[in-house]
Amino acid sequence: MTDTMTDMDRDPLARLSDEDVAIWLDDLSRDRLTTGNLQNLIEHSHLVGVTSNPTIFQAAISKSSLYDDDLRRHAELGSSADTAVRDFTTDDVRAAADLFEPIARNSRHGDGRVSIEVDPRLAFDTEGTIAQAADLWTEVGRPNIYVKIPATKAGLPAITATIAAGISVNVTLIFSIDRYREVMDAYQAGLEQRLENGESLDGIASVASFFVSRVDAEVDKRLETIGTDEALGLRGKTAVANARQAYAAYEDFVATERWQRLEAAGALRQRPLWASTSTKNPDYPDTMYVTQLVAPETVNTMPESTLEATADHAVITGDTVRPYREDSANVLAAVRAAGVDLDDATEVLEREGVEKFATSWNELLDSVNAKLEAAQ
Template sequence: MSDRLQALAEAGVSIWLDDLSRERIETGNLAALIEDRSVVGVTTNPTIFAGAVADGERYDAQVRELVSRGAQVDEVVFELTTRDVREACDVLAPVHERTPADGRVSIEVEPALAHRTEDTIASARALWKAVDRPNALIKIPATEAGLPAITAAIADGISVNVTLIFGLDRYRDVMAAYLEGLERAHEAGHDLSRIHSVASFFVSRVDAEVDGRLDEIGTVQAQNLRGRAAVANARLAHAAYAEVFSGERWEALAAAGANVQRPLWASTGTKDPAYPDTLYVSELVVAGTVNTMPEKTLEAYADHGPVESGNAPDTVTGTADAAQQVMDELAEVGIDLDDVLTVLEREGVEKFVASWDELVATVQGQMG
């Protein structure tokens, strides 16, 4: 057991692995990470599945069996990915039984549906039914079209991981969509205690985009702001979360058994080698959150993540004013934050669509 990761978990951060493959499941690697690295959840995305299928032979037998039944490529992709998530859910079931908010495995609706509300809802329902595990989470993007789909899925009693959140305004929209979904679920007679959700707020991509713009500006003031936007943005998001999940509207739902929608820090691998490789973990430690890490980041934190007297210190509570100052300074030097967020959302969807296309092409090649 890593003392540093255990300290992080004891500080109230749920450690999830941002990766999944059939090899991890079948070799016992995932079980070992749960045992040795305090991992209590898994997130996936089209990029992860594309890499897993391309690199592994463990999918070949299922592909051949599906082809023999006359399955087309879309059905094969659906069956491959839902099986991996279902089996990972089973590996994490003991965690889920101890702590229902954790032991979760996420699977994303097809990225090409990101701007089509009704199709997203249909996809979420199909994935939830196919995985058929209480500890699954269906990932829905936080696009404008995704917001009503989030509400509809929650209203159906489907647990949701809202993905591709970059900015505070959209994050507030996501939380409102969750609350509306819970209200509708309650009216429909669902047990609210069984509905869970996380809101995946992306971190490192914000610095990658903002830093590039700061370099173009080139002033000393601009250079001094490099590497500060992402953490400030996330800390402000946490302040918004604390505000929303303490008001009267939330308290009425909590009294009916509802769970908070936990903030999840996503995209936490450091992209700039000049920054500490644990930056987006150590600077976002606060109880009641999730940090989903690529294995490289997980192992980096296990090796040299900062700990203080055996505990990971809270690095978020009380930081909102300083975070807002960073964002104000970014605006002062000429960073158009609204444009940054628009670009990040568009590129986020495009990257996942490209990875999905790569996954489909890989499976098509294996089908012969």
């Protein structure tokens, strides 16, 4: 059998891993933990990490009976919904982190990690975010977690302070390339503070979650409103081009002397993470945000439906990001020339992203509070 045939016979998830793309699952629940589903994905689907968010936990806790015993215990204690939810989420993240510990121990990048998000209602509260990030890190008590902090303006100094405190961070809700550059700078500044304080960089890792499909959903809507042939011909192209330009910004960043000094001191690179990779438009291929964003030192966090689609029929052809650096810049220029204000679009997406997570969190608290009252 030739080498080419051997490569083609490998399953798509294995080939994705071969391209140095870390495969993470964008979901976590007690059901996955207790049924062995998560362990099975680790063993058979090349899974090396998990992300969670308020919407994921809202669905997991509200719809499962596996939290009932804990709910009754908290009802007997007179706990608030906030206390109960914190207990449920940190327990689940801790259990998942233990499953991934062998991967974390052997990872050269910072894989084998599970993400837990600060309360989304703190997205515009720098000091509150810093305090809760430290509390979550301590309460989970596992070195292989990421605390998720949104890339709002208020979140940027919180990222620096949290990294400086030795806490690994998953920066979430990044939509624009300019904000992404600020996120990379915030990570770098935190590492520099540690060095200035004579502290080690060992074990500190970070990923920058750059959202993908939501960009097409917002921009396509604007292109359709414009309605010209040029505008309509650009539908479904912005998100991938935006992410490819983000990767170009990453390459430029790690080539700077400032970063090279940190890397020489043992700093791990803050990998780009492609988030929101399920296809929102049914007219688009269901694996397009996987197959079109293959590049080394990246993470792709997928809902299980996208993971299964990738395993079933994705065609992995090698690097699909770096060869398109100039082309992706031209696509974004064409989108702007067609009349789309990309800065406004990404600002809207950030605001809506924070609002959606806050709404999910409030719905979760309301659901748990009702269950606590019913159990009393």
